Amino acid sequence: MASLAQASAALSTSFKPALQAPGGRSSGFKSVSFSVTGKRFPSLSSQPGRLQISCAAKPETITKVCSIVKKQLALAEDVDVSAGSKFSELGADSLDTVEIVMGLEEAFGITVEEENAQTIATVQDAADLIEDLVAKSA
Numbered sequence: 001m002a003s004l005a006q007a008s009a010a011l012s013t014s015f016k017p018a019l020q021a022p023g024g025r026s027s028g029f030k031s032v033s034f035s036v037t038g039k040r041f042p043s044l045s046s047q048p049g050r051l052q053i054s055c056a057a058k059p060e061t062i063t064k065v066c067s068i069v070k071k072q073l074a075l076a077e078d079v080d081v082s083a084g085s086k087f088s089e090l091g092a093d094s095l096d097t098v099e100i101v102m103g104l105e106e107a108f109g110i111t112v113e114e115e116n117a118q119t120i121a122t123v124q125d126a127a128d129l130i131e132d133l134v135a136k137s138a
Helices: 002-021 059-072 094-108 125-138
Strands: 029-036 039-047 051-056
Touching: 059 094, 059 125, 094 125
Parallel strands: none
Antiparallel strands: 029 039, 039 051
């Protein structure tokens, strides 16, 4: 536990200069994530005026979820879908969201309970939930 706290302190210290520019302004970073084989650490993402910290799913899970979301919503190739993409901002209504969840269940061989499905608003939410469900079933 102490080594994790020390590692966390070291990561925070080493990245502070990158997160803040001279004069106290934000440096404009979009996303920072940390990983060590077999371990997941929180990731940081920034939108104007907001800082979001979330448990980072594996990049391949996020990529697969992005692909499924693009296919389900019939989005053009030039539409950017990333971990922070909100389904509603991509044009999804409640029926689209149900279809996305069904597509994720089929692709990952999982079952998403209705209570959990209602908490999914972004690609990151979906990827984190998928990894939790896959880990529990293993």
